[in-house]
Every structure is written in structure tokens, then in C-alpha cells.
Amino acid sequence: IIFGEYADERKYCGIGIVFFLMIRRPPRSTLLQTREIISFTVSRLIEKSLKENVTHIEIRCSPINYTRGGLTGKGVLNVILNSIEKYSDKISVSLLIIASRHGKMSDIYRHIELVDEMKNDDLFTKYFRGFDLAGDESKRNPAELRNAFLAVMESCSNITIHAGETVKAKNIWEAVYHLNAERIGHGLTLENDNSLMIKILDRNIGIEMCPSSNFKIVGFRDNYYPESGKYAEYPL
Numbered sequence: 673i674i675f676g677e678y679a680d681e682r683k684y685c686g687i688g689i690v691f692f693l694m695i696r697r698p699p700r701s702t703l704l705q706t707r708e709i710i711s712f713t714v715s716r717l718i719e720k721s722l723k724e725n726v727t728h729i730e731i732r733c734s735p736i737n738y739t740r741g742g743l744t745g746k747g748v749l750n751v752i753l754n755s756i757e758k759y760s761d762k763i764s765v766s767l768l769i770i771a772s773r774h775g776k777m778s779d780i781y782r783h784i785e786l787v788d789e790m791k792n793d794d795l796f797t798k799y800f801r802g803f804d805l806a807g808d809e810s811k812r813n814p815a816e817l818r819n820a821f822l823a824v825m826e827s828c829s830n831i832t833i834h835a836g837e838t839v840k841a842k843n844i845w846e847a848v849y850h851l852n853a854e855r856i857g858h859g860l861t862l863e864n865d866n867s868l869m870i871k872i873l874d875r876n877i878g879i880e881m882c883p884s885s886n887f888k889i890v891g892f893r894d895n896y897y898p899e900s901g902k903y904a905e906y907p908l
Contacts, residue, residue: 682899686891689808689838693774705741707751714755718763728764731756732804734772736782745786753795767799768832772807773817784823791827802830805847806857809839814846814853821851830854832880838890841865848877855880860890863907881908 675695678684703709714731721729735748743751756765769787771780787803790796803824805817814833824831833847834857841861845868847853855878856862862869862879872879883906887894891903 682897684888685894685897685900686903687888689810689889692885692889693808704738705743707743707747710738710743710748710751711755714752715758718756718759718765722759722763726763728766730766730768730801732768732770732806734770734779734783735786736779745782746789749786749790749796753793753799756799757795765799766801767796768802768804769800770804770806773805773812774808777820780817780820784820787829788823788827800829802832802854804832804834804857805851806834809835809837809843813843815850818850825852832857834858836861837886841868844868844872848872848875853877858882858886860886860907883908 675684678687678691678695704713717731718729731752733748733752735745735752738748739745752767756767759765769783771783773780784803787800790800803821805814805821814835821831831851831853832855833851833853835847835853836844836856837858837860839861841864844856844859844862845865847856848868848871856872857880859872859879859881862872883892886892886906887900891900892906893903894900
């Protein structure tokens with residue numbers, strides 16, 4: 673019902689960010705709205721990771737999106753944090769708060785304010801590792817969000833920005849120079865700007881590459897799927 677023809681992985685390739693977000697949104701926005709299901713989801717994620725012998729996972733979330741069942745943003749975070757804490761002796765976990773550039777500007781500010789509200793919470797301080805900007809890059813350039821991100825910078829929080837997945841390397845440049853990104857999500861078009869690549873190396877800015885979602889959104893060659901031969905080789 674949700675994935676339609678994209679339930680076939682061979683077709684789930686190069687579909688673009690708009691369709692990708694449309695497909696992913698229903699299960700998250702519909703289900704993750706109660707204390708019970710959020711706790712269950714976090715526990716299931718961690719337990720599955722433990723079975724795979726994973727030693728560290730990073731949980732990324734947009735708490736404001738999960739408040740339609742009566743929870744507040746702080747309430748959502750408390751559920752997530754308490755669920756993580758139950759496994760504190762078994763696995764290392766870090767938490768990132770995501771603002772979505774394709775959402776309302778007010779929601780971006782609400783997530784920034786939520787981080788500030790939680791800064792004195794012991795569990796939040798224990799697991800929070802940084803602030804993330806993700807979503808459809810065509811909706812807002814990093815430079816447009818500089819004023820909003822000043823509060824994040826002033827708190828000296830770590831900042832990771834998804835940039836250069838579906839647009840030119842200029843977005844990566846803006847993420848570095850306007851938002852002080854310490855990590856870049858995707859960065860696929862970085863190879864088109866050698867000067868910027870050198871600067872990112874000099875600054876030790878990490879690149880978080882996501883081959884599976886890049887295959888679905890942008891389309892890259894995959895030896896498991898001969899049909900993908902028309903796409904470029906993945907720039908790892």
C-alpha cells in the first residue's frame with residue numbers, strides 16, 4: 673500500500689527526493705505518535721543492532737513531528753532517552769535532533785528551541801551529540817538558515833548538514849561556511865569542487881555517505897541490479 677511499485681527494489685532506484693520523502697513519511701508520521709510505539713521502536717532498533725553485533729548506533733529524530741498523539745516535544749525526547757538508557761550497559765548510543773528544510777520554518781525553530789530547553793536534562797546531555805539539517809535541499813539553501821542556526825552555534829553544539837546529494841556543490845560550501853558544519857551528509861557533488869574538497873580535508877570535516885538511500889534517490893550503479901547499469905558509479 674505504501675511503497676506501490678517501489679516494493680520491487682529494482683524499480684526503487686533514482687526516484688528523486690520528493691517521491692522518496694513521500695514514501696517514507698506515512699509510516700513515521702502516522703505511527704510514531706504515542707509513548708508506547710516510540711518506546712517500542714527504539715527498543716526494537718537497539719535489540720536488532722545488538723543481534724548484529726553493532727557496538728554504536730546513532731539515533732536521529734525530529735521530535736516535533738511525533739506530537740500529534742498528545743506528547744510534547746520534550747515528552748517525546750524523554751521517551752526516547754529513557755528507552756535508550758535501558759540499554760546503556762549493552763551498546764553505545766548517540767542522539768541527533770533533525771530539522772527538516774522542507775518543513776515549516778517554525779518547526780525548524782521549534783527543534784532548535786527544544787534543544788535549548790533540554791540542555792540541563794542529564795539524560796539529554798549524556799546522549800545528545802549534535803543538531804542535523806536534512807530533507808529536500810531544493811527547498812532551502814544552508815545560507816538561508818544561518819540566522820536560525822546562530823542559537824545552535826552559540827550553544828557550541830555539533831552541527832551536521834545534509835548537502836550535495838541532489839544539488840550542486842555550492843550547498844556543501846554554504847553548509848561549511850554559513851552553518852559551520854562539522855560533518856556533511858551525502859556530499860556526492862563534492863567531487864565537482866576540488867578547492868572545497870581540499871578545505872574539507874584541512875578542516876577534518878567528516879562525510880557521512882548513505883549508499884542505500886543514494887541508490888534510491890539519485891540512482892547509482894549496483895552490481896546486484898543489472899538494470900542500474902545506466903547510472904554512474906558511486907563516488908565513494
